[in-house]
Amino acid sequence: MKRTLVAWVEDRPGTLNRVASLFRRRAFNIESLTVGHTEQAGTSRMTIVVDGVRTDSRKVEQNLRKLIHVLRVEDVTERPAVLHDLAMIKVTTSNGTRSEVMQIAETFGGRIVDVGLETLVVEATGPDERIDRLVEVLRPFGIAEMVRTGRVAMACDEDSRSGRRRSGDG
Amino acid sequence: MKRTLVAWVEDRPGTLNRVASLFRRRAFNIESLTVGHTEQAGTSRMTIVVDGVRTDSRKVEQNLRKLIHVLRVEDVTERPAVLHDLAMIKVTTSNGTRSEVMQIAETFGGRIVDVGLETLVVEATGPDERIDRLVEVLRPFGIAEMVRTGRVAMACDEDSRSGRRRSGDG
Numbered sequence: 001m002k003r004t005l006v007a008w009v010e011d012r013p014g015t016l017n018r019v020a021s022l023f024r025r026r027a028f029n030i031e032s033l034t035v036g037h038t039e040q041a042g043t044s045r046m047t048i049v050v051d052g053v054r055t056d057s058r059k060v061e062q063n064l065r066k067l068i069h070v071l072r073v074e075d076v077t078e079r080p081a082v083l084h085d086l087a088m089i090k091v092t093t094s095n096g097t098r099s100e101v102m103q104i105a106e107t108f109g110g111r112i113v114d115v116g117l118e119t120l121v122v123e124a125t126g127p128d129e130r131i132d133r134l135v136e137v138l139r140p141f142g143i144a145e146m147v148r149t150g151r152v153a154m155a156c157d158e159d160s161r162s163g164r165r166r167s168g169d170g
Numbered sequence: 171m172k173r174t175l176v177a178w179v180e181d182r183p184g185t186l187n188r189v190a191s192l193f194r195r196r197a198f199n200i201e202s203l204t205v206g207h208t209e210q211a212g213t214s215r216m217t218i219v220v221d222g223v224r225t226d227s228r229k230v231e232q233n234l235r236k237l238i239h240v241l242r243v244e245d246v247t248e249r250p251a252v253l254h255d256l257a258m259i260k261v262t263t264s265n266g267t268r269s270e271v272m273q274i275a276e277t278f279g280g281r282i283v284d285v286g287l288e289t290l291v292v293e294a295t296g297p298d299e300r301i302d303r304l305v306e307v308l309r310p311f312g313i314a315e316m317v318r319t320g321r322v323a324m325a326c327d328e329d330s331r332s333g334r335r336r337s338g339d340g
Contacts, residue, residue: 006317014194017193019190020191021187021191024184035203036255036318036320037202039313039316045316085206086254088252088322089209090324113252113254113324114324114327116326117327121324121326123254125256125295146209146215147176147208147324149204149206149256149322152258152318154258154283156286156291157260157286157287
């Protein structure tokens, strides 16, 4: 089972390097790692997805906490959380298939962000497995290129009334 | 000016570590780095945003090319490209402000992905500066938490008829 860790780190040179070195040295098996800005200047936020079968996520958590410039680490796996990935998929199209690809994208809640003569670019966000399914459905048309961000996680409020336990898992 | 590089790398242990070490050793100033799956199993794709004033992006490009397991590097800055970022923003709300926050999110093309008693989570994709503006508009309501993926880039086809030179820049 995949486990999702969120780490808040100081925005200093070398922080990513220390985290990547730790994973390499300890041979931790990381599915994805995403780093981006937060609501606070000077603080970045990493979302780390660990293959829970091959790597003990508690060890990853403990080791991350020991690193300099790591402010906080939280395992959000058991919490209700929104776990989403952004994908941009460039699909080969012709006049005969374009509208079908557009309809598929819409069905998956995606958007068309570029249209060319021979391709179009579908953007979609959602849980990993929904994006995986979208990719499988588009594959027969021909996928020229794809880019994915890796998972980002936002824990829901404990009072959350959205009625679901969690959105997205793997 | 920000410059955007795309690097295709083999999905091997230590690749991220080597890239992060290179940036640290050469003191390259990196705005964001995103790694994710591609259309091909075994290949990952990195999007690297370089502060073009403080760091010569051609040097970054040349040095990346020399690394083992780096398959290809492309500077997409001058090309028509879709440059998007995913943000999830948890906004503090009450019964009086919830619908206003929802309308703002919608205006920016965002979606509400969780609603709690005291917060809601807005998801938005788009060029950095559009997300920045959304964050500024939501800030007076109170931002409890935010996560961003960093920029991912997809070059448009040369034949692209979407009518715009590029979507998003910085």
